[in-house]
Amino acid sequence: MDVGAVLGGDIVLTTPRFELRPLERGDVGALFDHFSDPAVTEFMDIEPLTVRSQAHEIVDWAQGVRADGVGVRWAIRALGGEALIGTCGFNAVVVQRGRRGEIAYDLSRAHWGRGVMAEVLPRMVAFGFEALALRRLEAMVTPGNARSCGLLERHGFQREGVLRDYALWKGAYCDQIVYGRVNDAVD
Numbered sequence: 001m002d003v004g005a006v007l008g009g010d011i012v013l014t015t016p017r018f019e020l021r022p023l024e025r026g027d028v029g030a031l032f033d034h035f036s037d038p039a040v041t042e043f044m045d046i047e048p049l050t051v052r053s054q055a056h057e058i059v060d061w062a063q064g065v066r067a068d069g070v071g072v073r074w075a076i077r078a079l080g081g082e083a084l085i086g087t088c089g090f091n092a093v094v095v096q097r098g099r100r101g102e103i104a105y106d107l108s109r110a111h112w113g114r115g116v117m118a119e120v121l122p123r124m125v126a127f128g129f130e131a132l133a134l135r136r137l138e139a140m141v142t143p144g145n146a147r148s149c150g151l152l153e154r155h156g157f158q159r160e161g162v163l164r165d166y167a168l169w170k171g172a173y174c175d176q177i178v179y180g181r182v183n184d185a186v187d
């Protein structure tokens with residue numbers, strides 16, 4: 001199983017209502033609007049975007065992790081829809097001395113509380129366990145992000161502990177709650 005080849009291949013995913021397509025240059029404008037909302041970035045590692053070049057940098061980063069075979073960031077759209085309603089993906093995929101990947105996701109505020117991630121997250125989990133053959137999926141959540149904790153707990157992720165002062169973001173150290181889900185069927 002060559003994870004880099006999978007990530008570099010055709011990885012447009014669909015669910016009954018949504019399409020996941022790797023971020024590309026054409027997403028810059030919508031991505032800027034999405035990450036300019038302080039409610040979206042509150043518990044994330046970034047400040048709300050203020051200039052469009054920052055959205056370019058995010059697309060460059062997303063294309064870089066995919067090219068390096070260590071992750072992917074998809075734009076989430078309603079099937080047949082033009083507008084990006086959020087992003088999701090895998091960071092830090094590890095295949096040497098372990099098979100794990102960290103998932104991440106964010107929706108524009110208008111789409112919270114409608115079960116979007118309830119549909120998208122199982123597709124991501126299936127991609128991680130089946131297409132990437134990962135043994136372990138993990139997610140890092142900033143304390144206070146109850147929506148994200150609830151989402152993970154509804155989808156079989158266990159709260160495993162708190163990594164104290166794990167990240168230095170926005171000028172301060174912050175803890176991260178680590179969630180994990182393991183697939184015993186992957187050797």
Ligand SMILES: CC(C)(COP(=O)(O)OP(=O)(O)OC[C@H]1O[C@@H](n2cnc3c(N)ncnc32)[C@H](O)[C@@H]1OP(=O)(O)O)[C@@H](O)C(=O)NCCC(=O)NCCS
Pocket residue numbers: 039040041043044105106107108111112113114115116117118119140141142145147148151
């Ligand atoms: C974290 C985040 C993605 C969670 O989104 P969400 O909309 O709460 O999650 P879901 O898509 O699973 O929706 C669940 C809610 O939709 C409701 N819902 C409506 N229709 C539903 C359906 N068909 N299926 C499931 N739930 C549905 C549920 O009752 C639940 O409501 P509640 O939150 O009031 O209990 C969102 O809050 C977000 O983007 N936050 C900003 C970015 C962020 O913090 N990302 C995570 C970093 S770790």
